[in-house]
Amino acid sequence: MAKKKVASQESISTPTPPIRRTCGAMQQHFQLLETNPSFRKNQVDLEHACQLRLRTAALARVAPYKITCVVHVVHNPASSTEKISEAQVKSQIAVLNRDFRATNADKSKTPAVFSGLVADPMIEFALATKDPTGQATNGIIYTETTQTSFSDQGNPVKFKASGGAAAWNTKKYLNIWVCTLSGGLLGYAQFPGGPVNTDGVVILNTAFGTNGSATAPFNLGRTTTHEIGHYFNLRHIWGDTPDCSGSDLVTDTPNAEDANFGKPTWPLVSCSNGPNGDMFMNYMDYVDDDAMFMFTPGQVARMHATLDGPRKSLL
Amino acid sequence: MSKKVFNVSQVAQAWVHSHEEDTPTTTVYRLADFPFPPSRGRKGFQLDPGGTMIARKPGPTDQSVKSDGTWKLSDDLLELSPQGGSTQSLILDLVEPDRLIVQKASTRASQ
Numbered sequence: 001m002a003k004k005k006v007a008s009q010e011s012i013s014t015p016t017p018p019i020r021r022t023c024g025a026m027q028q029h030f031q032l033l034e035t036n037p038s039f040r041k042n043q044v045d046l047e048h049a050c051q052l053r054l055r056t057a058a059l060a061r062v063a064p065y066k067i068t069c070v071v072h073v074v075h076n077p078a079s080s081t082e083k084i085s086e087a088q089v090k091s092q093i094a095v096l097n098r099d100f101r102a103t104n105a106d107k108s109k110t111p112a113v114f115s116g117l118v119a120d121p122m123i124e125f126a127l128a129t130k131d132p133t134g135q136a137t138n139g140i141i142y143t144e145t146t147q148t149s150f151s152d153q154g155n156p157v158k159f160k161a162s163g164g165a166a167a168w169n170t171k172k173y174l175n176i177w178v179c180t181l182s183g184g185l186l187g188y189a190q191f192p193g194g195p196v197n198t199d200g201v202v203i204l205n206t207a208f209g210t211n212g213s214a215t216a217p218f219n220l221g222r223t224t225t226h227e228i229g230h231y232f233n234l235r236h237i238w239g240d241t242p243d244c245s246g247s248d249l250v251t252d253t254p255n256a257e258d259a260n261f262g263k264p265t266w267p268l269v270s271c272s273n274g275p276n277g278d279m280f281m282n283y284m285d286y287v288d289d290d291a292m293f294m295f296t297p298g299q300v301a302r303m304h305a306t307l308d309g310p311r312k313s314l315l
Numbered sequence: 316m317s318k319k320v321f322n323v324s325q326v327a328q329a330w331v332h333s334h335e336e337d338t339p340t341t342t343v344y345r346l347a348d349f350p351f352p353p354s355r356g357r358k359g360f361q362l363d364p365g366g367t368m369i370a371r372k373p374g375p376t377d378q379s380v381k382s383d384g385t386w387k388l389s390d391d392l393l394e395l396s397p398q399g400g401s402t403q404s405l406i407l408d409l410v411e412p413d414r415l416i417v418q419k420a421s422t423r424a425s426q
Contacts (some may be wrong), residue, residue, distance in 0.1 A: 152378045184353040188377040204353060218353060226355070230376045240375045242358075242403070259356070259373070261334040286355040286373075 042193025042310060046233060050249070050305040058304070064101070064122045065307050067174050067314055069093065071127065072165040074143045074150070074157055074179040075205075081213045082180060082205055088212035089127070089140050089178075095210060095221030096125040096228065099283065099293075106293045111266050113276045117252055119297040123232075123307070125174070132169050141165060149182040155198045167197055171313040174231070175200030176224065178208050187223045189230035192310040201227035217263075220289035229284050229295070232303040232311070237278070237285045244271035250298035253279050259286040319391040323364060325410045326388055331359035331371075341408055344415040360395055362386050370397050393417075 033040040071089050075082035098104040102120040110118055127139025147156070147163035156162035157177045167175045177200065181187070187203040207218040214221070238256040239246025247255075257270035260280040264287060267277035278285070283292050284299070295303075307315065330344035333351065337343055345351070347359065356373025366385050374380040384397035393405040409416040 183379070184351050185377070185379070186353050186355050191376055207353060215353075223355070227377065235375060242372075261337075261354075 036194075039194050043191065046192060046306065046309055047249070049309050050233070050302050053301055053305045053308075054251075054298070058301070061122045061304065064124045065304075065315055067123060067125045068128050068172065069125055069139060069174045069176055070131075070137075070168045071140050072143060072157075072167075072175065072177045073140060073205075074145050074147075074163075074165050074177060076145055076148055076180070078148075079180070083142060084178060084205055084208060085212050086138065086140055088209040088214065090209075091211050091214075092209035092221045092224055093125050093127060096225060099222070099225045099295075100124065100228075102295070104293055106290070110281055110294055111276070114279055114281070114294070117279075117296045118294045119300045121295055121300045121303055123303065128168075128173060132172070145179075149180045150202075151182050152185050152188050152202070155202075157202055158198050158200075167200060170196050170199035174228070174314060177202045178205050180205055186218055187227045189227040191230060192233050192306050199231075201231055203227060217288035217290065222283065222289035222292050225283050226292070229299070229303075233306040234284050234295075234299050234302055237280070237282045248284065250296065250302065252296045252298040253282060256280075256285075261286050261288075263288050263291045319407065321388060321391060321407055321410050323388055326393065326407070326415070327362045327364040328415075329359065329361040330415050332357045340419055342417045342419060344417070346413050349413070360386070368395060370395060 033043060073084055073089070100121045100123040102118055107118050128137055129139065131137045143165040145163040150157040150164065157164035157179045158167055160166055164179075165177065179202065181202065181204045185204065186207045187201060189201045190199050201224065203224050206213050206215045207223040208214060208221070210219055210221050235248040235250075236259065237248055237253055238258050239248050242258050244255055244257055254273040254276065255271040256273065256278040260268065260278060264280045267275060268280055269275070269277040279296075280287050281292055282294055282296070285292060329347035331347050331349065331351065333343045333345040333349065334354070334357070335352065344359065347361070351357065356377055356379070358372035360371070361369040366387065368384050368386045369381050370384060371379050371381045382397040382400070384395065384400070386393065386395050391407045393407055394402050395405065396402045406418040407415065408418045
C-alpha cells in the first residue's frame with residue numbers, strides 16, 4: 001500500500017509526526033542512495049517512471065518480455081550436494097516461467113477477496129544459449145571454490161578473487177548465483193540502477209529449483225521468484241519497517257505491519273487492514289514456498305516500468 | 316499483573332529472532348549460535364553490557380543490514396534505541412540462558 005498510518009507491534013514509544021522511516025534496513029538503503037550518486041539518480045528516475053506509468057493508461061502488453069539467464073553454480077568439491085544438476089536448474093527456470101506468467105496452479109489457493117488481484121507479469125525466462133563471446137552454452141556455469149560458504153556482505157560469490165564467479169554482462173544477462181550462503185540466508189538481490197558488476201540475484205543451493213538438493217519448505221523455487229521480484233524493483237509487502245509506516249510503493253497491496261513467516265492462516269490482520277488482512281500469499285512476503293503464489297497489477301506495473309527503463313537492455 | 320524483573324546480565328547477549336517458535340502472543344529470540352534453519356531473513360540485536368547495541372535485520376533486498384545504538388532495561392521493559400531512529404519498547408516475558416521471549420503488543424493491550 002502506498003500510504004500508511006502508524007500503528008505498532010512492539011510499540012514505538014515516540015511516534016510523533018512527521019512520520020519517518022527509521023528502521024536500520026531503510027536507513028542503510030537511504031545511506032547507499034546518499035553515498036552512491038548514480039544509484040540514487042537511477043532509483044529516483046525509476047520511481048518517477050513508475051509513478052508516471054501508474055497515472056497513464058498503458059496499453060496491455062501482448063508479447064511477453066523475454067529474459068536470458070546465466071546460472072553460476074559455485075560449489076565446493078568437498079560437498080556432495082553443492083554441484084546441483086542441470087535438471088535442478090531447469091526446474092527453477094520452469095518455476096519462473098509459471099510464476100511470472102501467473103500459470104502456477106497454486107494461485108487457486110488465493111483467498112477469494114484477493115483473487116481478482118492475481119496478475120500476469122508477462123515475463124518469461126530462458127537459459128542463455130550463447131555466452132558473452134558468442135560461443136554456444138547451456139547457460140549453466142559450474143565454478144569450483146574452496147569456500148565453504150559465502151556471506152551476503154560484500155558479494156564475495158560474485159568475484160573470482162573471493163572464491164566466486166564473475167558476472168556475465170549484466171546489461172544482457174540476468175545473472176543468478178547459486179551457492180551455500182552463510183547464516184542460513186535463502187537469497188538476496190540487487191535493485192535496478194546499482195553497480196553493474198554485482199547486478200543479479202544470489203540463491204541458496206538448497207532453495208533453488210524443485211528437485212535435487214531443494215529442501216522443504218523452500219523447495220518450490222519461490223526464493224528465486226522473490227529475489228527476481230526485487231531485481232525488477234519490487235519492495236517487501238510490509239514496506240521494510242517493523243510497524244505500519246513503511247510502504248511497498250504499490251497501491252493494491254494492503255498495508256501490513258511486518259514480515260510473515262511459515263504458512264499463515266488467512267485472514268491475518270495487522271495495521272487495521274481487516275477484515276481481509278495481510279496479503280501474505282504475495283511473492284514479496286517472507287512465507288514458505290507453498291504459501292506464496294501471486295503478484296498484483298500494481299507490482300506488475302512496477303516491473304514493467306523497470307523492464308521498459310533501466311533493464312531494457314536485457315530484452 | 317505484577318511486573319517481572321530481569322537483570323542486565325541475563326539480557327546482555329546476541330539475540331536472533333527464532334520466528335519458527337513464535338506464538339500468537341509472543342516473539343521468540345535465541346542466541347546467535349543457535350542452529351537456525353534457513354530463512355528469508357532474521358532480525359536480531361547484540362546487547363553489550365555497557366549499554367551499546369548492534370541491531371540487525373533483513374534489508375530491502377534481503378541482505379542483512381545493521382545499525383548501532385543503545386539499550387536499557389527497566390524491570391521487564393527493554394528499550395532499543397538505534398542511532399537516528401525511534402526507540403522500540405519490548406516487554407520481556409521470559410529470559411532463559413538460551414532463550415528470550417517478548418510479549419506481542421496485542422497481548423499487552425489485553426492485560
